[in-house]
Amino acid sequence: MIFKRFNEDISAFMARDPAARSRLEVVLCYPGFHALVFYRITHFLWGLGLKVFARWFSQLGKFFTGVEIHPAAAIGRRFVIDHGDGVVIGETSEIGDDVTVYQGVTLGGVSPSVDSRTQVNRKRHPTLNDGAIIGSGAQVLGPITIGEGARIGANAVVHKDVPAGVTAVGIPARVVMPRDKDKAGQFVAYGEPAEGCPDPVLRTIESLRGQVAALMEKVEELESRQEGSRPAPEEEPEEKKTIVSAGE
Ligand SMILES: CC(C)(COP(=O)(O)OP(=O)(O)OC[C@H]1O[C@@H](n2cnc3c(N)ncnc32)[C@H](O)[C@@H]1OP(=O)(O)O)[C@@H](O)C(=O)NCCC(=O)NCCS
Numbered sequence: 001m002i003f004k005r006f007n008e009d010i011s012a013f014m015a016r017d018p019a020a021r022s023r024l025e026v027v028l029c030y031p032g033f034h035a036l037v038f039y040r041i042t043h044f045l046w047g048l049g050l051k052v053f054a055r056w057f058s059q060l061g062k063f064f065t066g067v068e069i070h071p072a073a074a075i076g077r078r079f080v081i082d083h084g085d086g087v088v089i090g091e092t093s094e095i096g097d098d099v100t101v102y103q104g105v106t107l108g109g110v111s112p113s114v115d116s117r118t119q120v121n122r123k124r125h126p127t128l129n130d131g132a133i134i135g136s137g138a139q140v141l142g143p144i145t146i147g148e149g150a151r152i153g154a155n156a157v158v159h160k161d162v163p164a165g166v167t168a169v170g171i172p173a174r175v176v177m178p179r180d181k182d183k184a185g186q187f188v189a190y191g192e193p194a195e196g197c198p199d200p201v202l203r204t205i206e207s208l209r210g211q212v213a214a215l216m217e218k219v220e221e222l223e224s225r226q227e228g229s230r231p232a233p234e235e236e237p238e239e240k241k242t243i244v245s246a247g248e
Contacts, residue, residue, distance in 0.1 A: 005077065009036055012078035016100055032081030035067035042071035073107075076130070083136075090125035092143070099128050102136035102154070110142045110159070129164065147210060163217075165210035175214040 013026045013033055020026050026033050038061025045054035054071040062068045066085040069075070073089050076097040081087055083103035089095075093107040109124035126140045129147050134140060135154035146152065147164030158173040166175045 005040065006037065008078055009033065009080075012080050012098070016080050017082055031065040031067065031084035032087075035061055035065040035069060035081055035084055035087070036075075036079060038065065039069040039071070039073075039075060042069075043073075043075070046071035073125075092121075092123040093125040094127040096128060096130035096132070096148070098131045099133070101128075101134040102138075104137040105134045106139045106141070108139065108141050126158075150210065163210035163213040165208075166214055175211065177211070 010023050010026045010033065013030055014020045014023065017030075020030070038058065042054040042058040042061065045051075045057065051071075058069065058071050067081060067087045067089075069087075069089040070091040070093070072091045073093040073095070075089075075093075075095045076099065078098050079095060080100045081102075082100065086104040087101060088106045088108065090107055090109055092109075095107075107126050107128070111122075111124050123143045125143065127143075127145045128134065128140075129145065129150075131149040132146045132152070133150075134146070134152045135156065137155040138152045138158065139156070140146065140152065140158045142159055144159065144161050146158070146162045147166070149165045150162045151167040152158055152162065152173065153167065153169030153176075155171075156169050156173040157171040158168060160172070162168045162173065162175070167177075168175050
């Protein structure tokens with residue numbers, strides 16, 4: 001089972017990194033792949049309740065690969081970490097299938113781990129849905145969701161949900177339209193969607209849905225801002241009200 005997983009992980013590296021020439025090269029030379037092997041072992045140990053050992057082994061993995069993945073994070077199939085260095089994946093992160101992240105990406109928290117009222121350990125790291133791509137150096141912060149097939153630009157700082165199929169760039173990240181419209185909803189290496197949905201028409205529809213959702217969100221934000229700045233209706237003076245009712 002675990003070897004079958006590794007086999008498809010290697011295939012994913014081959015498919016998504018144009019520089020990968022052979023499976024042996026991935027096994028020997030890809031720190032992102034090594035980090036994934038460490039993670040799959042530490043996640044298994046964590047599940048057995050060997051938490052300190054899992055953390056220690058995970059730190060050993062960080063020493064060799066430069067990638068820190070908390071053993072409790074939930075990571076799906078065919079996950080690719082390209083180059084690896086400086087990637088940090090926090091404890092309550094959830095990652096779907098066919099996700100790609102580049103070097104320097106943080107899936108981090110912005111709030112303390114334990115709810116001071118209930119003492120419950122709460123989710124504080126992001127969720128990346130299937131086929132998401134996170135560009136190098138991007139910081140994805142808080143318990144937010146990056147939608148299916150969404151692309152996050154290099155060095156973006158994301159602290160709000162990103163709809164499926166869109167591209168978000170900048171600090172704070174905002175949704176942009178790709179210059180080449182045919183690219184919407186697809187992926188080519190270095191920011192191109194994974195092989196999650198092979199049908200280009202469906203991918204384009206997904207992308208348009210995501211963009212409509214992002215626009216709706218913007219409209220709602222503008223409406224609530226406008227409502228906030230509108231002055232409250234003035235109360236009629238007491239005297240005027242009495243005159244009107246006397247005349248009735
Ligand atoms: C975000 C990304 C996927 C967008 O690719 P794309 O769909 O081809 O988008 P475009 O190049 O058409 O750009 C669309 C707009 O976003 C802007 N943009 C693109 N990437 C950006 C980034 N990282 N930061 C800020 N703005 C960016 C472009 O300037 C353009 O703006 P404009 O319309 O005002 O001119 C790509 O630029 C990216 O950052 N990929 C990550 C690559 C990476 O991490 N490589 C590491 C390899 S080791």
